[in-house]
Amino acid sequence: MAYDVNYEEQKKSILIVDDEQNILTGLKHLLHKKKRIWNIFYATGGKEALNIMHEKSIDIIIADMRMPVMTGVELLNIVKSQYPGTVRFILSAYSDREMIMRSIGSTHQFLTKPCDSVKFQAAIAKTFALRDKLGNDKIIPIIGDISKLPSLPDYYDDLQRKLKDPDCSVSDVEEIISSDVAMSAKILQLVNSAFFGVPRKIEGMRHALTLLGVEMIQSLVLTIHIFDSFSREDVETFRINKLYTHCVNVALASSRIMSNICDDQFRISNTAIAGMLHDAGKLVLMKKCPDSYRSVMDRSQKEQTSLHMAEQEEYGTSHAEIGAYLLGMWGLPDEIVEAVAYHHSPGENMTREILPLAAVHTANVLEHELIQDGQDAIALKMDTDYLKELALMERLPDFRKLCQELFKTK
Ligand SMILES: [Fe+2]
Ligand SMILES: [Fe+2]
Known part of the structure; x- marks a missing residue:
């Protein structure tokens, strides 16, 4: 009754x-x-x-x-x-x-x-x-058994604790990351790629940590881990590579934007992590529904509609919510989870504070505008009302210039 x-x-x-x-x-x-x-x-x-x-x-x-x-x-x-x-x-x-x-x-x-x-x-x-x-009813049927989702690397908690310790030295962090040989090799490969534009070859983890900062390396650990966990043979390599490039670009751009706004290292590092992982939900969809997601991606590209809207139509949810759900399960701080959840619609978030969300939203749209060709670029819109409310609108030209500089070599 x-x-x-x-x-x-x-x-x-x-x-x-x-x-x-x-x-x-x-x-x-x-x-x-x-x-x-x-x-x-x-x-x-x-x-x-x-x-x-x-x-x-x-x-x-x-x-x-x-x-x-x-x-x-x-x-x-x-x-x-x-x-x-x-x-x-x-x-x-x-x-x-x-x-x-x-x-x-x-x-x-x-x-x-x-x-x-x-x-x-x-x-x-x-x-x-x-x-x-992030209610479960639409997301759970897609991601399936939660216990089968990848978990964070075992040493991640250790790494995080060390990073927050004021006495932590570069060699402490080096020791933790170097214990995962495959991860270290991938980090070095990535930091030596064109993304980071470093003038000479980075030889070892210590050099990488000193040059790029422990926070950036921490966000790379997460990114490499999640891409490794979700990549599989039946997902076309070009899609994965394109997404990887996009995520690293957004991480670099959003953390640069945030450091232009404030000098809170904790917030800047959360911004880098959120930027790296903002499209993690796409990986989940590529892995869990490879066939239907391929057609959703193709259709959105052909019809020049935004991918997240096409996902919404097909699955009743989008990669933003799915990614945020996964990160929430990993216990990442809320400001990272909400940056991922609302990166296409920041105005939906209830607060008007300058959080990683603002930088990730801005960097994502600018990256699509300046680099990506086709997919998402046309339908993605900067939420100018939201930026106005945060008094960031007048700084947008500076952020665009900053991104142009950053992406020049790409
Ligand atoms: Fe997205
Ligand atoms: Fe994106």
């Missing part, structure tokens, strides 16, 4: 963990009105939080960084392995930012303390909107 539906169970659930009772009371007060749409649970420590998670299905956990017995990072690391589907937020004072950066492997988003009520609620609402966009 219709009125048997349990609306309580349909509501999204949030668990907030903080050892300071007055903070919890403040948050309870703040979120009081949201009880209609969210189930909100509170815990004063890690153990209590895990007990609640054992009983209830939790969509978002928000944990304070500094707690006795079990820190927020320790708690979120456990949640990451036991409940990978739960979105993990860390709550902390701004002065802890350095430490927060180091905890990135276990966290999707950071919220600063004391909480700004509007920002706090907006961050939660935005996360739910993104998860709804």
Whole structure:
């Protein structure tokens, strides 16, 4: 019967963990009105939080960084392995930012303390909107058994942790990457290709790391890994190669655009990763539906319509959502996942902050305009309203010039 539906169970659930009772009371007060749409649970420590998670299905956990017995990072690391589907937020004072950066492997988003009520609620609402966009019903039938999807390289967590450690040296990173001989060889091959335009041959991993920076190398690890995992004999090599070129170009251009806007290294490195992986969903489609996707690609090229619209018609979803879903499953930070999910339609994202999304959207359209011939180039449009809202519109000519310079050698 219709009125048997349990609306309580349909509501999204949030668990907030903080050892300071007055903070919890403040948050309870703040979120009081949201009880209609969210189930909100509170815990004063890690153990209590895990007990609640054992009983209830939790969509978002928000944990304070500094707690006795079990820190927020320790708690979120456990949640990451036991409940990978739960979105993990860390709550902390701004002065802890350095430490927060180091905890990135276990966290999707950071919220600063004391909480700004509007920002706090907006961050939660935005996360739910993104998860709804990546709703399983259209994506799962395409990607099939989730457990059969490639996972991140074993050493990736290690690498990420090291990169966030202020004492981390180039030789630490070199040691981790060099343990994967095939990966190291591919990185060196890529950095010595025309993409990077380096004047003389890069001989070893240490040289590559010093010249290009650890963040760029980190994003190459992910890119090479995902291309390796999805490439197969029955996907035409020219399509894969074209996509690879496009992704590296967008990564270079978007990270350059972002470093023109801000000097936050963390944000610039997330931008490079998002740029590299923004079209990862195309690889999933090439592998999972090779025949139908080939005709979708051919049709969109012939009819000069955009590929993501053609995918939408055929599958009810597009490579943007599929790629974002995969990256979300890997636990990459939300600002990377949302850059991928909305790279064709940034205005759909709820915030108007300058995040990797802005740079990836701009770089993707400019790359198609300046380099790609045919496919997607005609139908892809720069979202000028979105750029205006971010006050980036007047900088667009500079970004175009920057990309022209960057792609000149291609
Ligand atoms: Fe795309
Ligand atoms: Fe693209």
